[in-house]
Amino acid sequence: MSTILDLHSHSEASEDSRAPVEAYLNWIKLRRQERPLDGIVLTEHRQFNRHADYRALEDKYGMLVLRASEIETDYGHMLVFGVNDDITRRFDFADVRLPAQQVIDEVAAMGGLVVPCHPGRSNVGLCEHYEKRPALDNVVAVEILNGGSRKGENERSAALVAKFGYRATGGSDSHMVSLIGVCATRFEAEVGTIEELVHELKTGEYEAVDFRPRPSPIPRAIPVEAK
Amino acid sequence: MAVEYDPAIIGKVFDVTDPVPVTAVAVRDYCEALGETNPLFTDEQAARKGPHGRLCAPPSFAVTFRNGRHFYQHVPRFGRSGFDAGKDVEFIHPIFIGDQITLSSHVKEIYEKTGRSGSMVFVVIRSTLGNQLGETIAHIDHRFMHR
Numbered sequence: 373m374s375t376i377l378d379l380h381s382h383s384e385a386s387e388d389s390r391a392p393v394e395a396y397l398n399w400i401k402l403r404r405q406e407r408p409l410d411g412i413v414l415t416e417h418r419q420f421n422r423h424a425d426y427r428a429l430e431d432k433y434g435m436l437v438l439r440a441s442e443i444e445t446d447y448g449h450m451l452v453f454g455v456n457d458d459i460t461r462r463f464d465f466a467d468v469r470l471p472a473q474q475v476i477d478e479v480a481a482m483g484g485l486v487v488p489c490h491p492g493r494s495n496v497g498l499c500e501h502y503e504k505r506p507a508l509d510n511v512v513a514v515e516i517l518n519g520g521s522r523k524g525e526n527e528r529s530a531a532l533v534a535k536f537g538y539r540a541t542g543g544s545d546s547h548m549v550s551l552i553g554v555c556a557t558r559f560e561a562e563v564g565t566i567e568e569l570v571h572e573l574k575t576g577e578y579e580a581v582d583f584r585p586r587p588s589p590i591p592r593a594i595p596v597e598a599k
Numbered sequence: 600m601a602v603e604y605d606p607a608i609i610g611k612v613f614d615v616t617d618p619v620p621v622t623a624v625a626v627r628d629y630c631e632a633l634g635e636t637n638p639l640f641t642d643e644q645a646a647r648k649g650p651h652g653r654l655c656a657p658p659s660f661a662v663t664f665r666n667g668r669h670f671y672q673h674v675p676r677f678g679r680s681g682f683d684a685g686k687d688v689e690f691i692h693p694i695f696i697g698d699q700i701t702l703s704s705h706v707k708e709i710y711e712k713t714g715r716s717g718s719m720v721f722v723v724i725r726s727t728l729g730n731q732l733g734e735t736i737a738h739i740d741h742r743f744m745h746r
Contacts, residue, residue, distance in 0.1 A: 387710070387721070417712065418710075418712070444712065444713050449713070466710065468711045468712060468713050468718065493715055494715050495713065495714065495715050495716065495717055496713050496714060496715060
């Protein structure tokens with residue numbers, strides 16, 4: 373049984389989002405045909421929302437709600453999955469200049485996983501930093517599909533994945549309700565907990581999936597013969 | 600650009616306005632300007648039968664009150680330029696005709712983030728609206744971006 377999760381989303385716990393978690397779940401429920409998600413991962417900016425409890429919402433909507441973080445490093449923005457007390461004690465997530473290599477290595481040692489997100493984005497993506505400095509070691513996966521990308525950014529991410537052989541995830545990077553689930557990650561295995569998610573990201577089979585609506589083709593003009 | 604500031608400024612009230620009376624005329628004009636037709640705000644008889652038993656203002660009336668003249672002088676600045684990055688309003692208590700509203704403001708938060716265009720520093724100023732009974736009416740968080 374496969375599992376489809378949006379691995380990158382922001383709720384109102386992030387300072388630049390006004391999206392309530394319940395509204396996300398309700399939106400997905402109403403659009404299951406277009407976005408067949410099993411759950412979402414909340415990756416709040418520069419923090420880990422440790423005390424949030426979404427179990428009642430999970431039961432109400434039959435969807436998984438996991439918690440992670442989006443941090444800012446000297447190699448751009450990165451998602452941290454499997455955040456625990458050891459990790460939050462070691463790193464100040466509010467620091468916007470966290471040392472990427474150290475975070476990747478130490479988070480892995482403490483049971484989590486760091487996934488650089490929107491690598492094709494200027495200034496805060498891995499690609500631009502790789503042009504100036506050596507590539508990072510021990511990167512397992514990067515976000516190849518980001519729902520908030522501008523033209524060309526996901527293509528740059530794809531080129532990076534091809535060049536370095538990274539594994540690839542997808543996430544909406546949603547800050548508003550209607551964008552939740554437009555990009556996601558399909559896992560071959562069943563994922564029900566954050567520990568299972570970290571395990572699958574490290575060793576399982578998965579791929580980025582794109583549920584963004586396609587623009588309808590413009591009908592060809594039919595020449596009208598002059599009477 | 601590393602953000603450096605005196606942490607003592609966080610939470611310190613720097614601006615308190617004189618009380619401003621809420622009049623029926625001001626509320627009526629506000630409703631007319633916005634196309635608000637709910638009689639609870641303008642019709643005394645309807646308001647008496649309503650949830651508060653008297654005329655009140657629409658919640659968004661809270662944003663019509665102005666900060667003090669020197670408000671902007673107290674907003675900490677970082678970098679060379681900036682802009683208004685939006686407002687969040689939390690409505691807590693109704694505003695009634697005859698209320699005397701006061702605004703007090705303090706620096707709520709200063710934080711950094713990075714984006715496509717580089718590093719940014721955000722300053723959040725919280726203005727709290729209170730009435731003559733000491734009740735909190737609303738919180739308005741003004742967000743300013745600097746870089």
